[in-house]
Amino acid sequence: MITLSPTTHTHDNGIETYSYPSTVRSDELHCITRTDGGPWRIAPVDAVGVSDLTIQETKRFVEEIRFLIRMAESLERAAASATKAAHPADAAITAEVQALLGDREWTINVAADAAGMTRAKLLHRLNGHSSWTLADLGDLAGAFSRDDEDRSRLLNQLTRTALDAVSASTATVAA
Structure with a gap:
């Protein structure tokens, strides 16, 4: 199972973003973003731009996407519990x-x-x-x-x- 560490966490003008480095496209970042407290959205790197991924690279890319999904779900749960905990x-x-x-x-x-x-x-x-x-x-x-x-x-x-x-x-x- 892959674990990525966020390179940045920003909150600017109502847009909150976590950025994670890709192991397949080392020059690009995956992002998990939400606007104005809305639902979290996943913006993975564009794997289409990579010509001919090897089987191993494809497996790593799929693992990265699974990781991003787990992180987005975790952020959704945290947001939901914060809302429920409100007075x-x-x-x-x-x-x-x-x-x-x-x-x-x-x-x-x-x-x-x-x-x-x-x-x-x-x-x-x-x-x-x-x-x-x-x-x-x-x-x-x-x-x-x-x-x-x-x-x-x-x-x-x-x-x-x-x-x-x-x-x-x-x-x-x-x-």
């Missing part, structure tokens, strides 16, 4: 914010700009890496609203969502 209030707010993003067909960049947040901060909240704050809720309510009355209504909605999630989780624990 119920954070998970509920995230669901609300994602619904608002979908309703308005906004990208992460547009929402972050409108809310006066950095893209990284918004992604950390949406991916469950850090908790939402009241300031975040106010900023988002302002971004998604047409006027002060709408902002107040949306801020109340987001706050109520968080409180309801906490109440439900507390009731479940008590039962």
Whole structure:
């Protein structure tokens, strides 16, 4: 079984990438990438560009692909457990914010700009890496609203969502 060590792990502009050297194409890297916390995608090196792989090289290449699949599955499991471990209030707010993003067909960049947040901060909240704050809720309510009355209504909605999630989780624990 082949084990590759990543040469780089980057997280830039919402794109997270792990790069692994190929033993078949030593001048190229395999990549496992995701955008905006979405599903992991595998980008293996282009073996078609290699003329006439030997049987041994072909076996190594197949082992590299199997390794990349195992790594991507491991990253998916880690992301899923991080999301499950999120506080119920954070998970509920995230669901609300994602619904608002979908309703308005906004990208992460547009929402972050409108809310006066950095893209990284918004992604950390949406991916469950850090908790939402009241300031975040106010900023988002302002971004998604047409006027002060709408902002107040949306801020109340987001706050109520968080409180309801906490109440439900507390009731479940008590039962």
